[in-house]
Amino acid sequence: MTIEGLPPGLLMIAGALLLPFVGAAARRVMVLALPLAVLALVWMLPEGSGPALSFLGQSIAPLRVDALGRLFATIFLLMAAAGALFALGQSRLLEGVAAFVYAGSAVGVVLAGDLITVFVFWELMAVGSTLVLWAAGTPSAARAAMRYVQVHLLGGVVLMVGIVAHVAATGQTAFEAMRPETLGTWLILAGFLINAGAPPFSAWLPDAYPEASWSGMVFLSAFTTKTAVYALIRGFPGAEILIAIGLFMVFYGIIYALLENDMRRILAYSIVNQVGFMVTGVGIGTEMALNGAAAHAFAHILYKALLLMSAGSVLLMTGRRLCSDLGGLFRTMPVTTACGIIGALAISSFPWTSGFVAKSMIGQSAADGGLALTWFLLTAASAGVFLHAGIKFPWFVFFQKDSGLRPADPPWSMRLAMILLSALCVGIGVFPGLLYGLLPHPVDYQPYTAAHVVEMLQLLGFSGLAFFLLLPMMKRTRTVTLDADWLWRRPGAAAATRLWTGLAAVFAELTATAAAAVRSVADHARALHGPRGILARSMSSGGMAAFALVALGLALVALYR
Incomplete structure (x- = not known):
């Protein structure tokens, strides 16, 4: 694939992954120049789709350029450049790398011509944004990042199932306008709405974003929800x-x-x-x-x-x-x-x-x-x-x-x-x-009609008057506002803890039973064959027990996840 057919988002991601390997001075130049260089590439690309590829028997178009995609790619890259300038003094390298992977993935989504490419970049966005949040380095940010990634992986799974169902029903992978009339399209819509912060999952956003660093939240505000808006406009x-x-x-x-x-x-x-x-x-x-x-x-x-x-x-x-x-x-x-x-x-x-x-x-x-x-x-x-x-x-x-x-x-x-x-x-x-x-x-x-300007000034003027008349009610105190995030912060966390404790107890019991069985086999071998035959048989029995324990452990981990 030539540079003309390469999704610009991939160039942004590749540049991000190079940041740890350049010196500090070169890195400062690179973080400012990279988004602008990719933006120039976006505007040099002609409208239309790039070369089609085959994936799992499906035709995919990793690059499609039109007015809607170019508009969103432009603002994403401008935001990446402005955010990089604002974060120029940020000492956490991980945040900068993750932010550019995040931005590049968002650009990949809005310039994707098929649902499979959309999904791949969609999940990369979840990884990048989670790392931006986690890079703040505080316990509250780490906890928020875990909750955040679980919500977005849920959204990703819903989106993936919807895409599979839609492709199975229609045989088409192209990302075009749809109607929420089938199981597949309803699930695709739900996956997009989770990233948009729609109910009942709105609370993930105020739960997570404010825990980022002073610069991290600037990046977080720009890409996930607006990529979802793009997907809704397109789909x-x-x-x-x-x-x-x-x-x-x-x-x-x-x-x-x-x-x-x-x-x-x-x-x-x-x-x-x-x-x-x-x-x-x-x-x-x-x-x-x-x-x-x-x-x-x-x-x-x-x-x-x-x-x-x-x-x-x-x-x-x-x-x-x-x-x-x-x-x-x-x-x-x-x-x-x-x-x-x-x-x-x-x-x-x-x-x-x-x-x-x-x-x-x-x-x-x-x-x-x-x-x-x-x-x-x-x-x-x-x-x-x-x-x-x-x-x-x-x-x-x-x-x-x-x-x-x-x-x-x-x-x-x-x-x-x-x-x-x-x-x-x-x-x-x-x-x-x-x-x-x-x-x-x-x-x-025409936004600047006399009626529109006067209407808006009146609306804002009376709103301002109401604010200052009600100022005693507007003053805030050190209180906590309960939102739907309470469900996964408190009862959800407690339920998960109890579930894991129960599974751990079952695992411990099965481990003890398996160990007792191994000891019984070893004692039996010692009684029948003496010390010389014990080694081979105990190794065989121990290997089988170890294999069983590993398989059980993997099954439990998969269940827990």
């Missing part, structure tokens, strides 16, 4: 069930973000909320709605990364993550504060920011399609977004009370990464044609 446009699922995610994220005290958990719940808008757009399924979902995914990666860079800078410079422990940081962290505010305005769809020109397309598509209730709920949710991410996060972290903390802004590379993303958030908002020209369908939408 299930117009599936009406996604409207209900998306709206649930929208309000679930708002409610829990308003209850949270941990600044990074606020932003993690906000990811679920924002992905809910995208899933709703996919469910609406019109060209404008799909454009809106894709544009919103693009814009969301930028401003969510900016918000998490701001939060990561605060975490690095203060060592604190609870809103109740922070405040007054604008005095000594002006760059971080300004960039955090720009990110907060963008996520709130403030005019002249990227969120305003992207997310509003989804609401407009609901209105155009006569979905009055959906339009009303999305509009109400926009006010909720401003409450929890647009005001709550910057107010409690940078303003409110004087916490007595006087940290400086973070190192230059972190400041530069935030400034660049801030410029992109504002630039896309002021010149929306830059983004609209990349979308998969022709765009006939």
Whole structure:
């Protein structure tokens, strides 16, 4: 296969695996240049599919380039470059390698032309993201990584079974639009939704992401959920069930973000909320709605990364993550504060920011399609977004009370990464044609009408007024918010422990029985044949017992897993 037919994601992964073998100075250059080089390759590739290959009797297309895939590959690689710049001072090499494997796998998914290639890169994403989380090096990160990988391996198994069933029923491996009408397509949809953070598995995201390092969560926020959004746009446009699922995610994220005290958990719940808008757009399924979902995914990666860079800078410079422990940081962290505010305005769809020109397309598509209730709920949710991410996060972290903390802004590379993303958030908002020209369908939408601007300013203004009138209720204390993750943190963990203890007891009993049998055989051989014949027979009996024990142990391990 020539370089023209090689999936660019593989080049990203190969470059990541080379990072441990180059010097520190060369590594710093490489982590900045590699994503941009792969991005250039993505844009040099002509539209269409690469050479077809045969795998297990099935035809696969590891590379397919079109407008939708190129859009997502572009934002993934831009995010990898910005994240690498932000993490330039990160001492954990494993995190950088894993992050690039993670990013390369995401690029592999969005440029894959068949379901088998999608699945392979899908599972590589799970490995890379788990290692990014585990690389934080804390006990809480290790526990979160174990829970995280179990959820995503479950999603991978569901996806794999769905693909097998779909291929068996249709004989086709191509990744094209489907309807959730058969067992295979329903399972494929479920596998995608698990990665999107859809119910009932939404809680894995705020359970895991905030335990990453100050730089790790920036990478985690960008790829998994947005790759799932891409897969839904590609595979299930117009599936009406996604409207209900998306709206649930929208309000679930708002409610829990308003209850949270941990600044990074606020932003993690906000990811679920924002992905809910995208899933709703996919469910609406019109060209404008799909454009809106894709544009919103693009814009969301930028401003969510900016918000998490701001939060990561605060975490690095203060060592604190609870809103109740922070405040007054604008005095000594002006760059971080300004960039955090720009990110907060963008996520709130403030005019002249990227969120305003992207997310509003989804609401407009609901209105155009006569979905009055959906339009009303999305509009109400926009006010909720401003409450929890647009005001709550910057107010409690940078303003409110004087916490007595006087940290400086973070190192230059972190400041530069935030400034660049801030410029992109504002630039896309002021010149929306830059983004609209990349979308998969022709765009006939004008965001800057007088009615739309006034409507959004009124909505945000009244939301801000409500926040400050209800400020005593908005203040958080050192409490823990219960979510569905409690099920696998507490009763689930206890049940697994009891199961393993029981299996260990059974294994110990079987081992004791086998040892007694070996001793009996040895005693019998000694009595019949004397010392000379004992060695051969005991070796034979011992070997058989050892083989039986190994086989039993492997069976138990497989059962436990």
